[in-house]
Amino acid sequence: MMKRTLLIAAAVLGFSASAYAAGETPVPPQQKWTFQGPFGKFDRAQLQRGFKVYREVCASCHGLSYVAFRNLSAEGGPEFSEAQVKALAAEYKIQDGPNEAGDMFERPGRPADRFPSPFPNENAAAAANGGKAPPDLSLMAKARTYERGFPWFITDVFRQYSENGADYLVALLNGYEEAPAGFTVPQGGHYNHYYPGHVIAMPKPLSDGQVEYAKNEAGQPQAPETVEQYAKDVTAFLTWTAEPHLEARKRLGFQVMLFLLVLSGLLYFTKKKVWANVGGEVEGHATPPMTHNP
């Protein structure tokens, strides 16, 4: 029996391995994240670095339109100070209006404003980017995934693996490479190992040393200024923008689970106590249902 199970398992693994070899989109490697698991929390410093990467690299083409400046100082996020957020918001020009004269006008941003998009509308974004508008990044970490396949989609439930989107984004940002021989990349496209179909419109966005990280006391940047680190940091930031209440959700979840566990334990013993009376003969109190007349 054991042998047969092993044979079946081997056959399944062999099958998925051959599907992999058949040139389908490769599986992104799984990263270690501070926000994974039942007690996961964001790494504040990582979110702040990730925001810097977004702001200095991604923001020139990609919007973040569901995120407000004030969110950056909210609990469970990058937790910049309110003064920092106020100063940051003021650096942006926000279109407002109409004023009393009926004119639209520009004013400095306030913490309650949302991030302005880099293009006035989708058509302008598409026109400036070879016909395809760069997608908004607010929800990107939840809007992308990759195929898990059997049996991993079952084991994922038990290990609480829900960082599919984040792992894909890191892989994608690191996935720029030379196209293999015989693969023709069409005009305006770029070869990416992890992008479905391998041809992505976005050129390689990150390069080593591109974003300067804050220095520690020793005068060293607090994290390596490499593509791998930038990719991880900006992905952590985008996971937060996609799920800003992740920490509150996991914290409340633990309290709820604990409460329900204790309650179900108490109810179990109550139930046992009540049913203990039903050991032998039961008093003839109930009429048989067929003659029962409500």
Added chain:
Amino acid sequence: MSQHSTTYVPKSAFGKWFESRLPIAGLVHSSFIAFPVPRNLTYFWTFGAILAFMLVSQIVTGVVLAMYYTPNAAMAFQSVEHIMRDVNYGWLIRYLHANGASMFFVAVYVHIFRNFYYGSYKAPREVLYILGVIIFLLMMATAFMGYVLPWGQMSFWGATVITNLFSAIPVVGETIVSYLWGGYSVGNPTLNRFFSLHYLLPFMIAGVVALHIWALHVPGQNNPTGIPIKSGKDAVPFTPYATIKDIFAVVVFMLFFAYWVFYMPNYLGHADNYIPANPAVTPAHIVPEWYFLPFYAILRAIPDKLGGVIAMGAAIVIWCFMPWLDTSKVRSTAYRPLYKQFFWLFVVVCFLLGWLGSRPAEGWYVIASQICTVYYFAHFLIVLPVLGFVERPLPLPNSILESVMGVQKGGAGVPAGANAEPNTKG
């Protein structure tokens, strides 16, 4: 237990006055307090209470969501994100509602397969059972329309694919589709009418549930032996016995529910639905929610569009004929050794269909879907009618009490393992 009387006698003067005008307290008493419950019910019989809890949970969370949601094609997606980000505990309410739909289907599938296994659909419970099938159909419609409301990519394209199915109906198909759409494609009018119907249908479900419970209280509950209550000794009063057991089961189910909501809230959905609906871009794979996958596999197994639609509809409608297709006189599969094997084979086929429904319709997946579809229908049209004639069922116990108390009561060869530990039975 002598304090439990079978009939309700009001104690106060007001109680007597009221009861003689509207005997609702007596109805509640006879239905949920004195109602005799077979003493041998297992936890599979708690799923009715779990489903009632899920219906209430969905209605409550849904009513709150509707206070913030905007059913407009240009604003729906944004309003859902507003709920997720800015509304206090909006993320919790929305995740409860979205995962609640899945939990509702988990519970209903357990409930349905419990009914299949123990032959609960057989006389005298045919009407009770068919009402259940109607509830299931209403649930499917409600869940489908609910999934459209966030107006993401899978919402939009799921709506397009499913509403298009109606165009396969000869003569009136195109007209029906344009009524569903409120135009010539899925758009803002579609979203508006789906929202309206999504809010209406749960209350229709609640109405049919009331009928379902009413119909249950006429013949009473089936039980693992499938033989009816013959004397008071076979039963216990609903309160406190079934009440406490149901409450315990509901709380355990809430634990399961909470796990998804707090730790895997997006696992049961699709990543594509976090992309706003875009009529110009088709997602790589348009896949319905997991609870529709077996039926989706049947739909795609038939190469002809109309044929596929008919097969998918028939896959559920055929349930209504089960009380007459099943020719066996024995209700419970516990006493049907041959049928037991076919039952589990049927369960495996349903899981396989579900998995195939999630695969692209190509290569050997199509052939596997076709084989499973044929078997699915053969289960109802061949296995159920034929087995009743060829199978020799095991001897039934003389009463529920006897099956609980064991063979020493002059039993008729009930398997020993089936009646151990009367205290914890149920």
